[in-house]
Amino acid sequence: MNIVFTFRPPRMIQADLQTKFPNETFSFYKHIDEARPLHEAEILVTFGSDLTKEHIDECKSLKWIMVASAGIEEMPLQAIKERDILVTNARGIHKTPMAEFTIGFMLNHVKRFAELRKLEQTETWNKQLPLGELYGKEVTVLGTGAIGQEIARLAKAFGMTTTGVNKSGHAAEGFDRVFSIDELISAVREADFIVSVLPSTPDTVNALGTEHFEAMKNTAAFINIGRGDLVSETVLLSAINDEEIAHAYLDVFVKEPLPEGHPFWRHPGITVTPHISSVTERYVPRAIEIFEHNLHCFMDGGEYANVIDVTKGY
Template identity: 50%
Template sequence: MKILFSFVPNNEIQKDLIEQFPDASFSFRRLSEAGELVSEAEIFVTYGEDLTEENILGFHRLKWIMVVSAGLEKMPFEQIKERNILVTNARGIHAIPMSEFAFGFMLQYSKRFAEMHDQQKEQKWNRNLPLKELYNSTLLILGTGAIGTETARIAQAFGMKTEGVNSDGRAIEHFDQTYPIDRLNKPLPNADYILSFLPSTEETKHLLQSEHFHLMKESAVFINMGRGSLVSMEVLLNALRAKEIAYAMLDVMEEEPLPADHPLWNQANITITPHLSSISSEYIPRALTIFKRNLHAYLNGEDHFQNIIDLNRGY
């Protein structure tokens, strides 16, 4: 059985795969350089951004695609469905790095580290910076999956109040309260931090409109770590300019990479990071732990795979 990776894990990881699965034949090659390996591959392991409606035609024997990320919006789902190809992803492995990043964002804001960094460069000792506490503030998390739940758990350790929004408002551990997405207006006026981990779907596209920012506290901080399609840059910029909220922190944008001349760069009261909240040295080891578990199941002819993607929902 031939397995094609379109990225190259380090030697230790390659060796571990080959030793654990002696009957499989592994190739590690960029898709553009994979040649014959494409048509022979039964299993394809990818970050998910290189597969297109065109090049999937070359995968004659493909049975299973393992996407070692969580975002799947670029996948050619129609053909995958038609050909009944199994898709799994690495959902869940982002919980640790992304929840940590979320607290980095919130503490960056509340403890004013960016201003202190600028002061240090100017060799300026200024103690006149009123710092805030996370303690007792309200964190509203849009998306109560693995990342949102892990973030809520740590938020409770910080003494924050945790509220969540999901599709149907079902209760989730570590959330003091949850709301269905169609009642999003209810928790918005009480939140100090509004933090989105929502994926890109038909339902989440431009979900946040001007009316939502209008409902938020003037002191609220909006954080987007899910997908940029959640809010149009125009709506967000207008909310910031009208001072409807105090600050925005974005790890994701509608347009990535953000073009050098985009007005977002120069907007006051915004922190922009280049979509790297999930980056971690543990990323590939964790993703391959899921892959290896599924590969054992696949080789044994079992069908209980971890993280199967519902091709109709797209996540």
């Protein structure tokens, strides 16, 4: 089989794949525009956002797309659906780095590390700076999948109360209680931290509105490591400016990179990070583990990991 990567994993991983699957033809490219002849690819391994409808049309022999990330919203899903091409992704590999990143944000909020750093830079000794703790606080996580459950597990280690939100309100491991998305106002009302790990789907775009921020504690912090289109930028800015919440920690945005001069950059009530919460040196190796499992299934049969329903977008 012709297996085309539109990115280059480390050479050790490339060599390992060739050793484990000696009868398959692997081609590794820095970018999809370098991947020629693309039309011979039977399996495409990609981060997803580089694919267009024209690429799908060109890949006459394509049977399976392995997406080495979780998000697929930028992919030409209609063209893929029409060809009935199998799509799998790397869902689950992000849970450790993203959960740790979330805990880092929460600790930063209660321990006020950013302010302590500024005091250090000005050689100011201020023992009156009020600090808090995570113990006893409540975190509401929008999305109770692998990432959400890992956030809940770590939050429990700090003695926090955990509330989850998912589509139906079904129970999920690590959560003291779970609300449905229709009960979102009730879910955020008592939270000290509201964390979103939701993907971008028709059901989640602008799912968080003015009424939800009005229902939150004015001491609450909002953390978004899912997708930027969960809440409109206008609504979020108004919520912060009107002091409906205390702070927003944002790792994802409607437009990325966040443009120069955007009001988020210098707003004292917003912390901006460059969509980096899932980044770890173990990212690609973990994605390749899923690919290898699915390649064995593709060749010999078995249950695929992380099959995507392109109609639903997840």
